[in-house]
Amino acid sequence: MAAxxxxxxxRQHIIEATDDLLYRKGFNLMSFSDIANTANVPRGNLYYYFKTKNEVLDAVIKHRLIRTSQMLQDWDRMLPDPLERxxxxxxxxxxxxxxxxxYGCPMGSLNTELGKVQYDLKQLSQQQFDVFRSWLVRQFTQWLPHANADALAIHLLVRTQGIATMAHVYEDPQLIEREVTSIDHWLESLADAS
Amino acid sequence: MAAxxxxxxxRQHIIEATDDLLYRKGFNLMSFSDIANTANVPRGNLYYYFKTKNEVLDAVIKHRLIRTSQMLQDWDRMLPDPLERxxxxxxxxxxxxxxxxxYGCPMGSLNTELGKVQYDLKQLSQQQFDVFRSWLVRQFTQWLPHANADALAIHLLVRTQGIATMAHVYEDPQLIEREVTSIDHWLESLADAS
DNA sequence: CTATATGTAAGATGATCGTCTTAAATTATA
DNA sequence: TATAATTTAAGACGATCATCTTACATATAG
Incomplete structure (x- = not known):
């Protein structure tokens, strides 16, 4: 193989291993040594691929953005109906x-962690939400042209983030089932209202 | 003054100063030196009051529990109607x-942070939610005796946690106004339904 | 007043952190 | 094959971390 x-x-292997590690440990408790161990790369060598810890975070989030976009594109292809999406x-x-x-939500927990002290890194994690937000706005706009699509999109994000937080607090699977069903009913009520 | x-x-002064610091910095980035500086106590002396960082956290959360309970008692006294509460x-x-x-929600952000790695400390932060949860259950039970009070209480917690998370993500005051109004409408719709 | 307990303050300790240097090994290129 | 560029791997660096010891000051009690 070419070098x-x-x-x-x-590099890609490190990013993917760190993606998981970041989710399970959080940014502040995830050390350079952790990354090196998880990715099976000598600690000194890791510096060749990423000069700082922030650079690793940047690469991981960019990787997440691509993964999310691809997933949403797949949904667009597979599911013809905006409501189904x-x-x-x-x-x-x-x-x-x-x-x-x-572990909670990978996006929400990261943003909550970075938003307190590392304000400069927070905008990185915000981008993760932007991808979902704009996609949701497109779905709502297509489905209900006369509704406030952005408010509806934010409402959905609010409820899913709340579910993740509270399910994490009480480690309760049924909480998730119940609240997701409630969201379904809400979505269906939107169709009736218009 | 007696010694x-x-x-x-x-001790109480340290706890209250740390309460704020914990909220603004998070547990992992809040060092013993930070606590000492914020509370204006020499670092070495701090050890006299609290043997470990975990002990400080324990004291801060116990303090929060008392504060919350008192607030809810005040509401019980001030507001006669469960719906108003x-x-x-x-x-x-x-x-x-x-x-x-x-900074997000003080309870939610702490639980999200501790829940990842410090699982032993997570139950401490969970207690903060228990106080609200049981109080909410009492209000719903009193107001709507035939409803699933716990499911309604959790639903309210889900939505408020979601609001805190997303308002923190987008630093958007209007998001809060809109979503809280939506909760009000939901509460009023419960009255109509019964 | 004296002795014992309590509180204060500074600094030592070892571990770990993110970062960086460097020299050897490997690979690509000419 | 010889030379240059890239990659590897180990370890040094200063800073900071949580924790602990110790010597000293103050207050309490007999």
Whole structure:
């Protein structure tokens, strides 16, 4: 294999390993040594790929943005109906139940952590929400042209974030089921109202 | 002043200063030196009052529990109607707008932070939610005896936590206003339904 | 007043942090 | 194959962390 290729591959491997580590440990408790161990790269060598810890975070979030965009594109292709797409979004907490109960939402928990002291890094985590927000706005606009699509999108994000936080607090799977069902009913009531 | 009294007073002063610091910095980035500086107590002396950082956290959360209980008792005294009490609860994000936009919810952000790695400390932060949860259940039970009071209480907690998280993400005061109004409408719709 | 308990203040300790240097090993290029 | 560029791997660096010891000051009690 060409060396250039191998380098890119290792870099990608580090990013993906760190993605998981960041979710499970949080940014402040995730050390350079942790990253090196998890990715099976010598600590000194890690510096060759990323000069600072912030650079790793930047790469991980950029990777997340791509992954999310691809997922949403897949949904656009698979699900022709905007309502079905919105319901698919609302089901994320159900599908990711175990992780959410144990670690909360990957986006929400990161933003909450960075937003306190590392204000400069917070805008990075905000971008993760932007991808979902603009996608949700498109779905609502397409579905209900005369509604306030952005307010509806934010409302959905509010409720899913609340579900993740509270499910994490009480480690309660049923809480997720109940609240997601409630979101479904809300979505359906929107159709009736228009 | 008697020495015993003075000691208790200093201890209390440390707790209250740390309460604020914990909220603004988070647990992991709040060092013993930070606590000492904020409370104006020499670092070495701090150890006399609290043997470990976890002990400080324990004291701060116990202090929060008392403060919250007293606040809810005040509401019980001031507001005779359970619906008014629930609306008062829902207005917390409006009253604490600036803090929430800048630092998120003190309870939610702490639980999210501790829940990842320091699982042993997570149950401490969970207690903060228990106080609100049981109080909310009492209000709903009193107001709507035939409803699932716990599910309604959790739903309210979900939405307020979601508001705090998203208002913090987008630093958006209007988001709070809009979502709290939406909660008010939801509460009123419960009265109509029964 | 004296002795004992309580409170204060500074600094030591070892571990770990993010960052950086450097020299050897490997690979690409000519 | 010889030379240059890239990659690897180990360890040094100063800073800061939570924790602990110790010597000293003050207050309490007999």
């Amino acid at each position: 250039r290729e191998k380098t890119t591959q290792i 919105l319901k698919r979004f609302a089901r994320i907490p159900v599908n990711e139940m175990q992780n959410i109960i144990q | 015993r009294e003075k000691t208790t007073q200093i 629930l609306k008062r609860f829902a207005r917390i994000p409006v009253n604490e707008m600036q803090n929430i936009i800048q």
